[in-house]
Amino acid sequence: MPVSVLLVDDEPLVRAGLRVLLEAQPDIDVVGEAADGASVVPLVRRLRPDVVAMDVRMPLLDGIDATRAVLRAFPEDPPKILVITTFENDEYVYEALRAGADGFLLKRARPAEIVNAVRLIAAGDSLLFPAALRSLAAEYGNAQARKGLERAGLTDRESEVLRLMARGLTNAEIAARLVVSPETVKSHVSGVLAKLGARDRTQAVIAAYESGFVAPN
Structure with missing residues (x-):
């Protein structure tokens, strides 16, 4: 369709x-x-x-x-x-x-x-988060956002996937970077969203920048 x-x-x-x-x-x-x-x-x-x-x-x-x-x-x-x-x-x-x-x-x-x-x-999929919006996200950052991400308890692989999501990579691109299947990446993305309480990838990326988990640069 x-x-x-x-x-x-x-x-x-x-x-x-x-x-x-x-x-x-x-x-x-x-x-x-x-x-x-x-x-x-x-x-x-x-x-x-x-x-x-x-x-x-x-x-x-x-x-x-x-x-x-x-x-x-x-x-x-x-x-x-x-x-x-x-x-x-x-x-x-x-x-x-x-x-x-x-x-x-x-x-x-x-x-x-x-x-x-x-x-x-x-x-x-998410779209690339340009430098201008990354800087705005960092300005909105606060202690509550940092604590929220810390409490989420992301695994090492989920953390790695979130960092790549924040760079605007699609599931296919993340899979190629990590040398895993797209289905595996999709599972990790779902885990990240669930643990962060994020509605979608964009909300997860915002949380990553506002918490300081990913630096604007």
Whole structure:
């Protein structure tokens, strides 16, 4: 089945460009559009998209609050949320990731990067956490985050997998690096998420940086 995508951006030109690009892919289907965050929950309820590609700065309801609203409305089976931004060091982006978004995309990204981002998010992989966001994560760090990761009791291999996740590696790339099977990596990732109480890979990576377990550089 194609990956179904809901586009949410207050700029019609951006939505049109993304629609043309994504619908040219045989494995991606744009199922709807919205011009503000307030429309997201009703559209997700009606269309049930796999991915919501959403601008982080919008009128009525921004991408942060819209992300929270989607996760509250669909706690068991939420769509993947890909926030779209102009600047990678935008604190709105980081707040959206902390709120539960699965990744972010720069509006100036190349077409192939945009398509790849949608596919990665839909598959449950994380996107690369750039230096700007790593620095923001370190600034948000606190003693509570450090204690939380210490209490998680990660094994040595789970710790190694988390560090590689924080570098933006996919399961396949981690498997190649550690010379193990992708299924083994998937099992370790699941263990990391369970022990950290993280909803997904992005939340685990945020915990890694905020706790100081992984350094921004």
